[in-house]
Amino acid sequence: MAFTLYSLLQAALLCVNAIAVLHEERFLKNIGWGTDQGIGGFGEEPGIKSRLMNLIRSVRTVMRGLRPPFLGPEPTRARCGGLSHPPSPSAEALLRVRGVERLARLMATRRALKAVLVDLNGTLHIEDAAVPGAQEALKRLRGASVIIKFVTNTTKESKHDLLERLQKLEFDISEDEIFTSLTAARNLVEEKQVRPMLLVDDRALRDFQGIQTSDPNAVVIGLAPEHFHYPVLNQAFRLLLDGAPLIAIHKARYYKRKDGLALGPGPFVTGLEYATDTKATVVGKPEKTFFLEALRGTGCEPEQAVMIGDDCRDDVGGAQNAGMLGILVKTGKYRTADEEKINPPPYLTCESFPHAVDHILQHLL
Numbered sequence: 001m002a003f004t005l006y007s008l009l010q011a012a013l014l015c016v017n018a019i020a021v022l023h024e025e026r027f028l029k030n031i032g033w034g035t036d037q038g039i040g041g042f043g044e045e046p047g048i049k050s051r052l053m054n055l056i057r058s059v060r061t062v063m064r065g066l067r068p069p070f071l072g073p074e075p076t077r078a079r080c081g082g083l084s085h086p087p088s089p090s091a092e093a094l095l096r097v098r099g100v101e102r103l104a105r106l107m108a109t110r111r112a113l114k115a116v117l118v119d120l121n122g123t124l125h126i127e128d129a130a131v132p133g134a135q136e137a138l139k140r141l142r143g144a145s146v147i148i149k150f151v152t153n154t155t156k157e158s159k160h161d162l163l164e165r166l167q168k169l170e171f172d173i174s175e176d177e178i179f180t181s182l183t184a185a186r187n188l189v190e191e192k193q194v195r196p197m198l199l200v201d202d203r204a205l206r207d208f209q210g211i212q213t214s215d216p217n218a219v220v221i222g223l224a225p226e227h228f229h230y231p232v233l234n235q236a237f238r239l240l241l242d243g244a245p246l247i248a249i250h251k252a253r254y255y256k257r258k259d260g261l262a263l264g265p266g267p268f269v270t271g272l273e274y275a276t277d278t279k280a281t282v283v284g285k286p287e288k289t290f291f292l293e294a295l296r297g298t299g300c301e302p303e304q305a306v307m308i309g310d311d312c313r314d315d316v317g318g319a320q321n322a323g324m325l326g327i328l329v330k331t332g333k334y335r336t337a338d339e340e341k342i343n344p345p346p347y348l349t350c351e352s353f354p355h356a357v358d359h360i361l362q363h364l365l
């Protein structure tokens with residue numbers, strides 16, 4: 001940061017200096033002591049033009065060493081140093097150009113960070129225990145005027161269930177701040193104006209209240225162990241054959257349960273795709289649409305948002321792929337060197353949610 005400020009100061013000094021030089025020139029010319037002979041050749045004001053060029057060039061040179069201030073210090077780059085080979089100069093330049101482009105986009109909209117997306121399980125809490133300091137950190141984040149959304153790709157817990165659990169853990173959260181893959185599926189159903197057959201866990205039905213489901217002409221599929229049997233899957237199969245769209249909450253192959261690993265919705269979605277030779281629209285993380293939908297109605301562009309999560313691919317990679325910044329926290333499912341699994345790497349990797357909040361408050365707002 002100190003270096004950044006210093007460079008900015010340097011650039012400002014350069015500007016002032018250059019302006020002084022230009023005026024001095026005019027002053028000298030007025031009194032007949034012009035000194036710009038020979039610089040540009042033919043006498044027709046070569047000085048101003050070439051000096052302007054020089055000014056621009058010098059400012060550019062100084063700025064080249066700069067990292068856009070809102071990107072803060074270079075945390076991920078430092079970690080990348082641990083890789084077997086350092087990033088090549090061209091890759092480095094590319095990263096820098098990307099950073100500058102992001103900054104330019106931010107500046108074009110004249111706003112800094114507007115929204116923070118936060119993953120739930122693994123980031124804010126782990127099962128039934130809050131991450132230490134997370135409640136206070138959330139309060140601090142609320143002190144800054146940013147939109148906060150809690151995003152998760154649950155297929156069985158309704159927003160209401162999630163809210164209850166979070167309130168029990170003493171998080172100050174309201175239901176309309178929660179965005180899940182079920183919300184994303186509901187939005188898509190409404191957008192397409194279809195009547196879905198809801199192949200989801202009974203607890204998830206709550207999030208589809210008010211949606212017409214009689215005489216279905218679409219299939220929404222999540223993880224529904226109680227419903228995944230032949231007659232029901234066959235009914236879905238026949239609807240799809242008739243041209244009904246297939247909407248999948250997500251396609252996880254398997255997940256961890258208390259009694260061991262268990263089949264996720266992925267194999268069932270893939271089975272239906274295979275049988276009907278169609279492709280499902282997947283709405284959960286890490287799909288780009290998931291992150292874009294989470295911002296819908298907030299008036300916030302992806303470039304003005306940051307996502308905090310413990311899953312390098314699904315949270316951080318997905319969000320960055322949608323144009324946001326991604327912060328990886330080392331809680332929940334994080335394992336050593338996870339941050340090396342995606343390219344470009346996470347914007348930042350830090351210990352936990354409270355650290356991520358501190359960084360945002362110090363560097364992104």
Ligand SMILES: *[C@@H]1O[C@H](CO)[C@@H](O)[C@H](O)[C@H]1NC(C)=O
Nearest residue numbers: 153154155250251252285314
């Ligand atoms: C969310 O989706 C990802 C990718 O499909 C999957 O790996 C993960 O287990 C899912 N999480 C939950 C809570 O369902």
Ligand SMILES: *[C@@H]1O[C@H](CO)[C@@H](O)[C@H](O)[C@H]1NC(C)=O
Nearest residue numbers: 121122126127256332333334
């Ligand atoms: C919550 O996160 C923990 C840690 O990553 C994981 O072990 C657990 O399976 C997750 N629970 C759910 C319901 O996804």
